[in-house]
Amino acid sequence: MFFDNAAGAQIPEKVLDAINDHLLTRNVQRGGRYRESQEVDATIDRARRTVAVFLNAADPNEIAFGMNATSFIRVISLALGQTLNDRCEIVVSDLDHEANIATWLALEREGAIIRWWKVRDDGQLYVEDLEQLLSSKTRLVACTAASNALGTIVDVAAVAKSAHAVGAEVFLDAVQYAPHALIDVQAWKCDYLVCSGYKIFGPHMGFLWGRHTALSNLPTFREDFIPNTPPLKIEAGTFVYENVAGMTAAIEYLSELGGPVREDEFTTSRRERLVRAMQKIQEYESKLSGALLSGIASIKGAVVYGVRDPKVIRQRGPTLCFNLGDAPPATVTTKLAARRIAVRDGHMYSPRLMKRLGLSPDSGAVRASLVHYNNHEEVVQFLTALEEIACD
Numbered sequence: 518m519f520f521d522n523a524a525g526a527q528i529p530e531k532v533l534d535a536i537n538d539h540l541l542t543r544n545v546q547r548g549g550r551y552r553e554s555q556e557v558d559a560t561i562d563r564a565r566r567t568v569a570v571f572l573n574a575a576d577p578n579e580i581a582f583g584m585n586a587t588s589f590i591r592v593i594s595l596a597l598g599q600t601l602n603d604r605c606e607i608v609v610s611d612l613d614h615e616a617n618i619a620t621w622l623a624l625e626r627e628g629a630i631i632r633w634w635k636v637r638d639d640g641q642l643y644v645e646d647l648e649q650l651l652s653s654k655t656r657l658v659a660c661t662a663a664s665n666a667l668g669t670i671v672d673v674a675a676v677a678k679s680a681h682a683v684g685a686e687v688f689l690d691a692v693q694y695a696p697h698a699l700i701d702v703q704a705w706k707c708d709y710l711v712c713s714g715y716k717i718f719g720p721h722m723g724f725l726w727g728r729h730t731a732l733s734n735l736p737t738f739r740e741d742f743i744p745n746t747p748p749l750k751i752e753a754g755t756f757v758y759e760n761v762a763g764m765t766a767a768i769e770y771l772s773e774l775g776g777p778v779r780e781d782e783f784t785t786s787r788r789e790r791l792v793r794a795m796q797k798i799q800e801y802e803s804k805l806s807g808a809l810l811s812g813i814a815s816i817k818g819a820v821v822y823g824v825r826d827p828k829v830i831r832q833r834g835p836t837l838c839f840n841l842g843d844a845p846p847a848t849v850t851t852k853l854a855a856r857r858i859a860v861r862d863g864h865m866y867s868p869r870l871m872k873r874l875g876l877s878p879d880s881g882a883v884r885a886s887l888v889h890y891n892n893h894e895e896v897v898q899f900l901t902a903l904e905e906i907a908c909d
C-alpha cells in the first residue's frame with residue numbers, strides 16, 4: 518500500500534508510453550531541419566500549451582521546463598537577488614518546504630532582509646499576520662500553496678492581493694497543491710509558480726510559470742545568442758525532452774479523469790475538462806482525508822498536527838503528519854513497512870516547521886500522503902495497522 522505520494526506519485530501507463538515513444542522515435546536535439554528534430558520542437562510546444570492549460574496561464578511562453586522545483590526557485594532567486602534596492606525585504610514562511618526558504622535566505626548575502634511569516638498553532642498561515650510584515654520595502658512574498666508536511670492549504674489569492682497592494686511580487690510553491698486541486702494563476706494573480714512533474718503523475722522534471730512581464734524583467738543567465746525573452750531566457754541549456762513529453766501525457770491523464778467530452782459539449786475546452794477532473798479529485802480526496810483524520814485522531818495517544826477540525830477539512834489536503842504517543846516515528850514507519858505499507862518519517866524537508874511544532878527535526882513525525890488512486894479500504898487497513906502498532 519503506497520501512502521508516500523507527497524514524496525513522489527506513481528505514473529500512469531500513458532506517461533510511460535509517451536516517454537518510450539519519444540526515446541524510441543525522436544531521441545534527437547531540437548532545432549534541426551529534419552523530421553525527428555522538428556517533432557521534438559512540436560513536442561516542446563505541445564507541452565508548453567498543455568501546461569499552460571493546467572495552470573490557466575495566458576501565454577504558453579510563460580512556461581519554462583527544467584530539472585525540478587528547487588532549481589527553478591534558485592534560478593528566480595539568483596535573478597531577483599540582482600534587482601534588490603530599497604525594496605529588499607523578502608517574506609518567507611515557516612510552513613514551507615526548505616526549497617522555498619533556503620533559496621531566499623541565500624539572498625541575505627546580496628542585502629536581502631528576511632521577514633518570517635509564522636504559522637499559527639492550528640498549522641495555518643493567516644493573511645492578517647502577513648499584512649503586518651508588508652511594506653513599501655517588500656520585494657517578494659514566497660510561500661507554499663499547500664504544505665508538504667501538514668497538508669494545510671494557503672489562501673494564495675489573498676496573499677497576492679495583499680502583496681500587490683504594497684507593490685511586492687509573489688512566488689508560489691505549488692508542488693504539493695498541484696496533485697490535489699485546480700491551479701489558476703490568472704485568478705490567483707500571483708507572479709511566479711513552480712511545480713514538480715513527479716508529484717503530479719509525471720516523470721522527474723519541474724516547470725516554472727512566471728508572468729510574462731515579470732520574467733522579461735529578470736536578469737537571468739543565458740548565452741549571448743539566446744533571446745532575452747521567456748521561456749528561453751529561463752531555461753539554461755537542454756532539458757529532458759522525453760520527460761517533457763511524459764508531462765503532457767500526465768496532464769492529459771488528469772483531464773481524462775474529468776470524464777469523456779459529452780457529445781453535446783461541442784465547446785468543451787481542455788481547461789473545462791481539467792476543471793471538472795480536479796473538482797472530482799478534490800471531492801473524492803476530501804472524503805479520504807476526513808476518514809484518515811478522524812481515524813488517526815481516535816487512536817489512543819495519537820497526535821495529528823495541523824488542521825484537525827473535520828468541519829474545515831477543505832483547508833487541508835490528504836497529507837497528514839502525526840505521531841503515536843512517544844513511539845519514535847522511525848519505529849512506526851518501520852513497523853508499517855513490515856506490513857507492506859509505505860509511509861515516511863522525519864522532518865519532510867521542513868525542519869523549521871518541525872521545531873515550530875515542538876518536534877525534533879531529527880525524528881520529526883510520520884507522514885501519510887494520499888492521492889486520487891488511493892481508496893477507502895486502504896485507509897481502513899492503514900488505521901487497523903496503526904491501532905495494532907499503538908498497542909505494541
Ligand SMILES: Cc1ncc(COP(=O)(O)O)c(C=O)c1O
Binds near residue numbers: 586617665
Ligand atoms: C512543497 C515542496 N516544494 C518543493 C519541493 C522540491 O521539489 P523538487 O524535488 O522538484 O526540487 C518539494 C519536494 O518534495 C515539495 O514538497
